[in-house]
Amino acid sequence: MDKEIKHFTVSIYTENNIGLLNRISAIFQRRHINIESLNTSRSEIDGVSRFTLVVDITEEQMKKIIGQLERQVEVIKAYYHTDEETIYQISAIFKIKSDLLFEERQIQNIIKESHARIVTVNKEFFVLEKSGRKQEIDLLHRELSAFGIMQFVRSGRIAVTKNEMKISEMLAAFQH
Amino acid sequence: MKETQTIENITKSTAVTERITGSEAIVRCLLEEGVKVLYGYPGGAIMPVYDELFKYQDKIHHVLTRHEQGATHAAQGYARISGEVGVAIATSGPGATNLITGIADAQIDSTPMVCITGQVPSHLLGSDAFQETDIVGISTPITKWNHQITEAAEIPEVIAKAFYIAKSGRPGPVLIDITKDAQFEEFDFKYKRCKGIRSYKPVPETDISSLEKAAELINTAKKPLVVWGQGVILGKAEEEFKAVIEKAGLPAAWTILGASAIPTSHPLNVGMVGMHGNYAPNILTNECDVLIAIGMRFDDRVTGNLASYAKQAKIIHFEIDPAEVDKNVKTDIAVLGDAKQSLKDLLPLLNANSHHDWHQKFKDLYKIEFEKVIKYDLHPTKEGLTMGEVLKEINKQTKGEAAIVSDVGQHQMVACRYAEFNTSKSNITSGGLGTMGFGLPAAIGAKMAAPEREVVSICGDGGYQMTIQELGTIFQQRTAVKVVVLNNDFLGMVRQWQQLFFDKRYASTKMTNPDFVTIAKGYHLNARRVTKREELASAVEEMIASKEPYFLEVCVEKEDNVFPMIPSGASVSDIRLE
Ligand SMILES: Cc1ncc(C[n+]2csc(CCOP(=O)(O)OP(=O)(O)O)c2C)c(N)n1
Numbered sequence: 001m002d003k004e005i006k007h008f009t010v011s012i013y014t015e016n017n018i019g020l021l022n023r024i025s026a027i028f029q030r031r032h033i034n035i036e037s038l039n040t041s042r043s044e045i046d047g048v049s050r051f052t053l054v055v056d057i058t059e060e061q062m063k064k065i066i067g068q069l070e071r072q073v074e075v076i077k078a079y080y081h082t083d084e085e086t087i088y089q090i091s092a093i094f095k096i097k098s099d100l101l102f103e104e105r106q107i108q109n110i111i112k113e114s115h116a117r118i119v120t121v122n123k124e125f126f127v128l129e130k131s132g133r134k135q136e137i138d139l140l141h142r143e144l145s146a147f148g149i150m151q152f153v154r155s156g157r158i159a160v161t162k163n164e165m166k167i168s169e170m171l172a173a174f175q176h
Numbered sequence: 177m178k179e180t181q182t183i184e185n186i187t188k189s190t191a192v193t194e195r196i197t198g199s200e201a202i203v204r205c206l207l208e209e210g211v212k213v214l215y216g217y218p219g220g221a222i223m224p225v226y227d228e229l230f231k232y233q234d235k236i237h238h239v240l241t242r243h244e245q246g247a248t249h250a251a252q253g254y255a256r257i258s259g260e261v262g263v264a265i266a267t268s269g270p271g272a273t274n275l276i277t278g279i280a281d282a283q284i285d286s287t288p289m290v291c292i293t294g295q296v297p298s299h300l301l302g303s304d305a306f307q308e309t310d311i312v313g314i315s316t317p318i319t320k321w322n323h324q325i326t327e328a329a330e331i332p333e334v335i336a337k338a339f340y341i342a343k344s345g346r347p348g349p350v351l352i353d354i355t356k357d358a359q360f361e362e363f364d365f366k367y368k369r370c371k372g373i374r375s376y377k378p379v380p381e382t383d384i385s386s387l388e389k390a391a392e393l394i395n396t397a398k399k400p401l402v403v404w405g406q407g408v409i410l411g412k413a414e415e416e417f418k419a420v421i422e423k424a425g426l427p428a429a430w431t432i433l434g435a436s437a438i439p440t441s442h443p444l445n446v447g448m449v450g451m452h453g454n455y456a457p458n459i460l461t462n463e464c465d466v467l468i469a470i471g472m473r474f475d476d477r478v479t480g481n482l483a484s485y486a487k488q489a490k491i492i493h494f495e496i497d498p499a500e501v502d503k504n505v506k507t508d509i510a511v512l513g514d515a516k517q518s519l520k521d522l523l524p525l526l527n528a529n530s531h532h533d534w535h536q537k538f539k540d541l542y543k544i545e546f547e548k549v550i551k552y553d554l555h556p557t558k559e560g561l562t563m564g565e566v567l568k569e570i571n572k573q574t575k576g577e578a579a580i581v582s583d584v585g586q587h588q589m590v591a592c593r594y595a596e597f598n599t600s601k602s603n604i605t606s607g608g609l610g611t612m613g614f615g616l617p618a619a620i621g622a623k624m625a626a627p628e629r630e631v632v633s634i635c636g637d638g639g640y641q642m643t644i645q646e647l648g649t650i651f652q653q654r655t656a657v658k659v660v661v662l663n664n665d666f667l668g669m670v671r672q673w674q675q676l677f678f679d680k681r682y683a684s685t686k687m688t689n690p691d692f693v694t695i696a697k698g699y700h701l702n703a704r705r706v707t708k709r710e711e712l713a714s715a716v717e718e719m720i721a722s723k724e725p726y727f728l729e730v731c732v733e734k735e736d737n738v739f740p741m742i743p744s745g746a747s748v749s750d751i752r753l754e
Contacts, residue, residue: 019312019322026317065501073321073341076375090531174374 002060006124009088009159010066012051013043015074024051024075033057037090039156045168048076054157059135062131077170081161088159092137093119094128094144095151101126104147114140125150193366198223198328199359202292203232205335208367211263213237213624214255215247217274220266221307222294224359224417239624239653242645244271248278249643252287253621256604257579257629259412261342262621263287268294269307272353275312277611279349280318284608285433286410288347290338291315293664297357298326312353320348327664328361332368340370345378347410347495380498382513389509391525393466394424399534401457401464401489402426403449403478406433406607407471407496411515414438414600417470420519425530427538429457431472433607436597440576446538450478451742452589455549456541457749458742461486462749463537470494471515474504475608484747494518548753549739554594560733561709563587563662567594569716570632570660578630579604581622581657583615583639586668589738592632613642619657620649630658630720637663637689647699650725658719659701661692661729664736672737696727703727 014020021040028035036054043050055062062080069078098121100107111118116130130140137154194580196204202225206214216238218226229238241247244266251262262282266275272293282289297307312324321341323334333355338350394400408417414437421428421438430437438445447454449461461467467489472478479485482504493500493507494515501510504511511518553564569589570578576596581604582588588605598601604622606614619633641660667685674682696703702724706715712730719726739753 018324019316022313023316030317064499064503067501067503071497071499073373073376171374174372 003058005056005058008055008057008062009083009086009117009157010051010053010055010069010078010080011161011165012053012069012078013045013076014049014051015076015090016047016049017074020049020072020074021051023072024069027065028055031065033065034114037156039158041158043167045171048167048171052156052158065170070143076151077165077167079161081159081163085163086161088157089131090134090137090155090157091129091131092141092152094130094140094149095125096125096128096144096147096149098122098124100147106159107144107147110140110143116140178220187364193364195362196365197224197359198331198354198361200228201328201331201363201365202235202335202354202359203228204365205332205367206263207232207235208369209261209335209339211236211261213239214263214265215239215241215250215254215621216265217241217244217247217267217271217272218309219294221268221296221356222265222271222292223259224291224356225265225294234392234395238265239620242648243616243643244274245277245613245718246620246643246646248275248282248291249611249614249617250291250624250649251548252282252288252614253581253604253618255621256618257601257622258625259601260625261339263290263292265292266294267307268311269309271307272311275351276314276318277609277613279315279351281606281609281611281614283318283320283507285606286347286406287349288343289349290342291349291351293353295324295353295355298355299357301355311351315351318349322351322353324353325357325358326355326637328358328363330741331358332366333370336368336370338372338549340373341376349438349645349725354654371579374726376615379496379514380512382511382518386509386511386522387518387521388525390468390511391493391677393490393509394426394468394528395529397466399460399465400424400426400468400531401460401466402428402436402468402470403431403472404428404437404456404470405431405463405472407494407515408434408437409600411471411496413471413519416516416519416523418442419523420526423523423528425528425535426468427457427531427535429454431478431607432592432603432605434472435592437600437601439598442594447542448592449748450475451744452593452648452738452740454593455740455753456538458740458748458751459479459541460537462747463490464489466490466492467486467735468494469497469505470519473500479504479653480742480746480748480750484749491610500511502704508754517746545740545753549703553590558733560736561706561712561730562736563590564594566660566712566716566730566732567634569712571596573716573720574632577674578602578632579622579626581615581619581631581633583607583633584612584669585636585639586612586664586672586736586738587634587636587662590655590662612639615639616643616659617646617649619659620646620653620655623655623657624653627656632658632660635659635661636668636693637661637665637687638667640692643697647696647701647727651699651701652747654725656723658722658723659696659725660719661727663689663692663729664734665689665732666734667703668736669738671735675735676743692729693727701725703729705729705731707731736742
């Protein structure tokens, strides 16, 4: 059962230091594992960063990698979760010619149905933002590409877990 | 602010704030950490620090090696024999990259080491400046921690952290890169040792129930086998370890980095495991009912084919690094924690036992190994000298008190197999990385850390020439190491594989060697060559009697092989005797 390839979301709480991204990605690279998606941001705790990665590997590999991640001096704690255990989102931005918005009626329908948000409109282009599951964004991309997309970008997955991760307690314990 | 300073001034000298340069601060930090010796090589980006080392030369001894790789290995040798942090220092660019092999070696063999590199001034970072290299990027995967300093004010805290990280928990190498402007910059210096880092837990907590379960399993085992590694030595757990195996009557085998934790002659010491280890512990790994791994990491050179490694046994793993648990071998009971404490807590839970019949099996298998292998290695009847008999002579004349620092190859396996040890921290060798060129410089560091000890470096003619220039360091420092080259005019270990697995196609393993004695004499070392058995004892005697550095070349049989051997990919119990 441990040998089946699964989709895992990895959450890594770290100190906010230069070079840590390199150290973390090297752990995957050394084992010839592709990082499907990567996001880094601040976390709920002041001064603590959070990396969110998505990888497709076996659970056995996943456990070993968590061990390797936690060995790093500046990693506070690392967790892995399946999709069912997290609430996750990705975000995408589309830049599209403004003419289309007025000339192609269907675009307006697509926007409405997809619940995408228009961020800005000017004479030349408008910018559309859509957050959600990857499939929803893929669908929107497919539909809009028929009309032509000037620019497209999609973020890495961000995720929160259903269960708590007790990271604050861990850090509090260190203060004493 | 002023007031607190005065209070600290009175209570603690190190708390005094002084305005000094970054480079002076670096040297002062090293002194605060108790560093007496460091190994290195100067150059542009580290010159301010060398200038301070010059001023502080009566307090700290800088050893100029002949190559930065030599500096790292010397620092490693220093660390391995003393348990203290070894320190190496180099300039930016090529100086820094020359440290890489030693850093990788220290990482895989868990050796505490701090490397300091100079870096181009911070305004030039990323400009492809002269001798600029991204050493922090390069060294990331092979350091326990690394960091670049661009402001002098960071120096005390970062260096304090470096030493703390290098030596705590599972030790390892740390690299600190310091830009030249930070070395020149003045700041208010004050030093405080590091006592903890919130994101770093050096020693995991021990779960008492895991200890109880381990004890129960050991108490009910009929055929227990202990395999110990360097964790016992790094954890200073030799006494606790001995008490545990003696009370429970456990046969105990070692990995090459674990060697010497208990004396070779200890009745429960059943020898070395792994590719060229002893017959009995390898065979019986696949017969024991409980395998107790202590401070070892199931390296593939130890386990052979994992699919057939100790499958019949319950596995107990005493380990400080949680990432090692279940990494290669699935454990039944993992006892996390520091070996010293865990073994101390385990002792009262164990029943006294002797396992007499089980021990007899080890003895019986030893007899087979003796008849097929050891006899010919140690008491040869053929004309050519064997590596084994040289080790036997060294054992005899040093009475097992020497520290043996070996290089990598056949001679290393022979040294590990046959060297006799009475004291811990006596087998210094490159295990995980298998770095040829380690032996000579590591011996220099070992001798400097333990000048009262006899330190004998055992090298092959190949590896010796990878760092042969360190003879210059020996000569300049008058370091009284004894250097033995077991010369078979081949890259012997590779030749052995070519013979066994590549139909004797000796591709690039024949060495046309120089006159090693003349070279040693060129460095003004006492030197001698032995080609005949009759000369061996007197030559070793002369070498050991010498108070000076001494070079001994022993011309051994050219195409001898090291046995027993577990062919790569085979099971430990498929170990071959010939
Ligand atoms: C730096 C490095 N390069 C290559 C090797 C591969 N290698 C392992 S043993 C060996 C031969 C060593 O020959 P020598 O030093 O003469 O010792 P011997 O085996 O003959 O005792 C080689 C080339 C290595 N371990 N390290």
